[in-house]
Amino acid sequence: NRHEGIANLQMSTTVGNNPTETPIFTGSDEFAGESNSLSKSGYNVVHGSSFIMTLGWNDEGPEAEAILSYSQSGDPESPHFDDQTQLYAEKTWRPVRFTRGDIEAHAVSRQVLRSID
Numbered sequence: 001n002r003h004e005g006i007a008n009l010q011m012s013t014t015v016g017n018n019p020t021e022t023p024i025f026t027g028s029d030e031f032a033g034e035s036n037s038l039s040k041s042g043y044n045v046v047h048g049s050s051f052i053m054t055l056g057w058n059d060e061g062p063e064a065e066a067i068l069s070y071s072q073s074g075d076p077e078s079p080h081f082d083d084q085t086q087l088y089a090e091k092t093w094r095p096v097r098f099t100r101g102d103i104e105a106h107a108v109s110r111q112v113l114r115s116i117d
Helices: 083-089 100-105
Strands: 051-058 061-068 094-096
Touching (some): 061 083
């Protein structure tokens, strides 16, 4: 596929009670048949990655950015329901935290789980 890795596609539609209408890279309706049908120009892009991450190393250790295209939460009331979907639509990324200090400095909340035995 001549577009693979360059223009992966994800469709976004409002279905049922889904309050998000974040537009993301939509394809064309120029081909007929099933999604994996061969057209004159080759195979059309009909899906894309859901989790994408870049990773590099510097003197302090790993350095990365990532995106989860469908966001983290399935709860429409959650602030994480479509936050990463919006980033994905804007073609931006979020940083990935690796060190304890970096994680603690950017923590939104903290929960401690303990066994009741």
